[in-house]
Amino acid sequence: MLRNGKWVENWQPIQQKSEDGDFIRQSSGFRQGVVKNAPADRYHLYVAYICPWACRTLMLRKLKGLEHAISVSVVNPVLTEQGWAFDSPEQNLQKDYMHQLYTHSDNQYTGRATVPVLWDKYQQKIVNNESADIIKILNDDFNHLAQNDINLRPTHLLEEMSELNELIYDKINNGVYRAGFASTQQAYERGYYDVFTGLDTLEEKLAHRKYLLGEQLTEADIRLFVTLIRFDLAYYSVFKCNKQRIRDYQHLHAYMHRVYNLPGIKQTVNAQHIKQGYYSIKTLNPNGIVPLGPDQI
């Protein structure tokens, strides 16, 4: 991580814990918006295919048809001693590491150099590093450039969606991390039970619905999909969420494939990066062996 603009931590991110051993997610440091009627060459996304938070921004970019307007850089799947690294110097400032883009934006930055990042190419600085903000920005503020007429935050569904988003975040998106990074048995069990009660609730909901809120795809589906697609590949095993796989849920499994088969979505999923990334977390998998399976998800 960065402390006052200096890279201080060794490669494995220190996971903040509560007194009871629960994993605590840190908050994001850059929370700005974009300019009105942004030109097509102004903004850029930095993402990792391993990262569910980053991939939800990639999904929005695809679904809205913003590929021509928002360029993308993808980091390598395995965190290095200096955090996220690029294969070759990235395209905006020719930097090798993500943390250099953070210190270029704020030379006193303290915090983790996470992805996703929404970058302003004109001002050469980070606009926002919170995926919840970024997906809202991509949905609401780029309609003049969007090639697809789709709104994932329809006003009449916002209230129901935000309730559902809370459940998805607490029990599922963050639940798998709370199980995976727990440092006591009790904390692990809290995470584990949250994950599976959450999945059971949504399995029931999806028995009668195409998407979480009915016929229309919404942001809630994006938020759920990114965890479902990583589940059998990584969370089931490396995060010990092993009551059952997504494959074993009739409705959730069909739904996951329904979303996966939407135009462009497959290109936001890279199973090899997901496995390499999660199985390289040394505290959870000291020898770094990456499993060959599953053959199918």
Ligand SMILES: N[C@@H](CCC(=O)N[C@@H](CS)C(=O)NCC(=O)O)C(=O)O
């Ligand atoms: N609040 C952030 C969380 C992003 C996040 O945790 N990203 C992880 C990858 S999944 C990361 O970049 N970790 C690097 C690190 O912690 O050093 C968001 O949703 O945008």
